Amino acid sequence: MRVWWILLGAGLGYTVGAQLAARAGAAVRSGPARPQVALTFDDGPHPEYTLRIVEVLAHHQVRATFFFVGRHALELPEVAREVVRAGHCVGTHTLSHPHLWTLGPGATWREVAAGVQAVQQATGIRPRYFRPPWGTFNLAALHACRVLGLVPVLWTVRGEGYRWKPSADEMVREVVRRAHPGAVVNLHDRGGFPDTPARVLAALPGILRGLRSRGLQPVSLDELLGASDGSPPACSPVQLQ
Numbered sequence: 060m061r062v063w064w065i066l067l068g069a070g071l072g073y074t075v076g077a078q079l080a081a082r083a084g085a086a087v088r089s090g091p092a093r094p095q096v097a098l099t100f101d102d103g104p105h106p107e108y109t110l111r112i113v114e115v116l117a118h119h120q121v122r123a124t125f126f127f128v129g130r131h132a133l134e135l136p137e138v139a140r141e142v143v144r145a146g147h148c149v150g151t152h153t154l155s156h157p158h159l160w161t162l163g164p165g166a167t168w169r170e171v172a173a174g175v176q177a178v179q180q181a182t183g184i185r186p187r188y189f190r191p192p193w194g195t196f197n198l199a200a201l202h203a204c205r206v207l208g209l210v211p212v213l214w215t216v217r218g219e220g221y222r223w224k225p226s227a228d229e230m231v232r233e234v235v236r237r238a239h240p241g242a243v244v245n246l247h248d249r250g251g252f253p254d255t256p257a258r259v260l261a262a263l264p265g266i267l268r269g270l271r272s273r274g275l276q277p278v279s280l281d282e283l284l285g286a287s288d289g290s291p292p293a294c295s296p297v298q299l300q
């Protein structure tokens with residue numbers, strides 16, 4: 060009987076404990092309280108919507124961060140490279156987007172390490188940031204981040220929820236209303252609901268205008284978290300050699 064309690068405790072520590080640690084500071088949820096907001100896009104690249112989102116960002120002269128699913132980046136390397144060429148930061152979102160609470164330490168390591176490798180192979184850039192699928196960590200993922208030199212990243216503001224499916228206008232209102240200095244905003248250029256990328260694309264100009272009207276500058280994670288000494292962000296296109 061006792062062994063079951065020990066196993067249950069170990070399992071809870073591996074899953075819930077890791078999540079509590081991530082939320083308590085082991086993962087980045089927001090940046091310094093400067094008037095900046097980091098927009099992040101998960102689950103891409105998407106064959107159509109990723110570059111349409113990049114176009115809108117270019118029109119508004121904004122850099123953002125894309126958390127690629129490794130398999131998608133390998134399927135669409137030209138799209139992934141174009142995102143980097145446009146000056147955006149890239150992060151990894153595992154190789155195949157599993158829920159990490161279903162994976163043991165070995166499988167977790169493979170998902171995280173292969174996700175890094177896939178992004179590097181597709182773009183020529185080694186990703187600096189890691190976001191787990193559904194924002195759910197296990198202890199092995201936090202350990203893998205440390206070993207691989209990845210910054211674990213969550214968010215403080217979301218464009219939609221797992222059961223909350225806002226229209227584009229509602230998404231604009233919610234993101235702009237909830238944004239705060241240093242916020243990290245979670246959006247999707249792929250995944251989510253079937254029409255999520257289309258609604259995010261439709262909402263994006265309103266989100267950018269709304270943030271700026273509140274005095275908040277949309278930036279990449281490098282700009283949000285980086286030094287304020289004017290040094291160039293690490294995710295600039297010059298890295299693509």
Ligand SMILES: [Zn+2]
Pocket residue numbers: 101102152156191192193250
């Ligand atoms: Zn995801």
